[in-house]
Amino acid sequence: MHKPLMTALTTLLLAACATTPHTPQTTRPDTIITIPTTTATTNTTLEQQYGGTIALRTDTFAIIANPTRQPLTAQGGKQHKAEKNKDAVNIDPSTKSENVWSNVRYDGWNNSFSEGLPENAQSWDQIELKATQESNHNGSGQIVAVIDTGVDLDHPIFYNNLVSNELWFDYVDNDHTPEDEGSIGQAAYGHGTFVSGVVLQIAPAAKIMPLRVLNSVGSGDTLDVASAIIWATDKGANVINLSLGTAQESDAITMAVTYANSKNVLVVAAAGNSNKDTLDFPAQQFSDSKLNISVGSVNSSDVKSAFSSYGMNLGLMAPGENIQSAFPDNRTAIMSGTSMSAPVVSGAIAVGLSTLNKPEVVLSSLINSSTNINEIYENSSFRGKLGSGRINMRQFIDDLN
Known part of the structure; x- marks a missing residue:
């Protein structure tokens, strides 16, 4: 198994990554404040103005840990207030959700990945995944x-x-070994392994950049998520998958996503599992975005999953029920949730990008080529709130070509 790197080696590696505007935290701030700024303003000036210490800095914004003073109202009337940091991000931020993704069935890794995972045959036929192989x-x-x-x-x-x-990178343990830690029975153990495995079933030649921000019970810090988005962007990611969210809008995550978009990085976020007419953040903010998409879940009949959040801001639907994927210790698992449907779309985007089309074109084609599911009887009460429809890989590839 991979072991945590020695502190000295970690320090050297972090020093070598000077191009990333990223400051790993040795302590977890209780609150943070995110301030739009430019390179003309120094860290010292910001710390004097707001108190606290600089935790993350880019050329467009800064995150200050444990600020002691509120900012002046920014130009245009926007007031950036301090926000909770510790454990503000979760796999399932809705306290009313049944946490459906944790209803897991485990199996051994009995066959090679190239042969496919049998539980997914119907779901992959549903989205016509074979078209990408052809x-x-x-x-x-x-x-x-x-x-x-x-x-x-x-x-x-x-x-x-x-x-x-x-x-x-592992923001939980502050090292370069983002191992999925824990044991069966812990709420989020294996979640990242599973999500990554779904991406690779859709885009088998893509590469996964593992960034750990959540612990084994599925919670993490806002600062860590924002830092991971910046890290991924600066280290060459083309797509960022967020099968997580917050219950409230976060300036830190919003500005980090904007930073990623400025570098033409596409961001995919799970809609949430509350079965409510509202999405988790940041998915709630992705309506009409050219580079970001929120994803809800359908069953094998293209009916909205009973758990899936919905709403006018929803972008796309994808299979998210009884999906089979990788699980730690050479196993597979079967899970349900919008955490599972989001990486289907992330994989689809990676496939689209491999056609050498521009990111905006890829996302636009994925949206426009989707299959309309509004007319299905069971979806009638959600009409207009299921995004553009369920992804269709055959039509998607045809459009791109």
């Missing part, structure tokens, strides 16, 4: 950053499908 577009050359609980770094599904280890 077109020879498989995500080659694309990097999908999975910001989650980490991955089982030794699982067979990831053989030759992870980026080089200097591009990994």
Whole structure:
């Protein structure tokens, strides 16, 4: 198994990554404040103005840990207030959700990945995934950053499908070994491994960049998520998968996503599992975005999953019920949730990008080529709130070609 790197080696590696505007935290701030700024303003000036210490800095914004003073109202009337940091991000931020994704069935890794996982045959036929195999577009050359609980770094599904280890990071343990830690029975154990495995079933030649921000019970810090988005962007990710969210809008995550978009990085976020007419953040903010998409879940009959959130801001639907994927210790698992449907779309985007089309074109084509599911009787009460429809890989590839 991979072991945590020695502190001295970690320090050297972090020093070598000077291009990333990223400051790993040795302590977890209780609150943070995110301030739009420019490179003309120094860290010292910001700390004097707001109190606290600089925790993350880019050329467009800064995150200050434990600020002691509120900012002046920004130009245009926007007031950026301090927000909770510790454990503000969760796999399932809705307290009313049944946490459906944790209803897990486990199996051994009995067959090779190239033969496919049998539980998914119907779901992959549903989205016409075979069309990507026929077109020879498989995500080659694309990097999908999975910001989650980490991955089982030794699982067979990831053989030759992870980026080089200097591009990994674990924000929970502050090292370069984002191992999916825990044991069966802990709420989020295996979640990141599972999500990454779904991406690779859709885009088998893509590379996964594992970034750990959530612990084994599925919670993490806002600062860590924002930092991971910046890291992924600066380290070459093409797509960022967020099978997580917050119950309230976060300035830190919003500005980090904007930073990623400024570098033409696409961001995919799970809609949430509350079965309410509202999405988790940041998915709620992705309406009409050219580079971001929120994803809800359907069953094998294209009916909205009973757990899936919905709403006018929803972008796309994808299979998210009884999906089979990798699980730690050379196993597979079967899970349900929008956490599972989001990486289907992340994988689809990686496939689209491997056609050498521009990111905006890829996302637009994925949306426009989707199958309308509004007219299905069981979806009638959600009409207009299921995004553009369920993804259709055959039509998607045809459009791109």
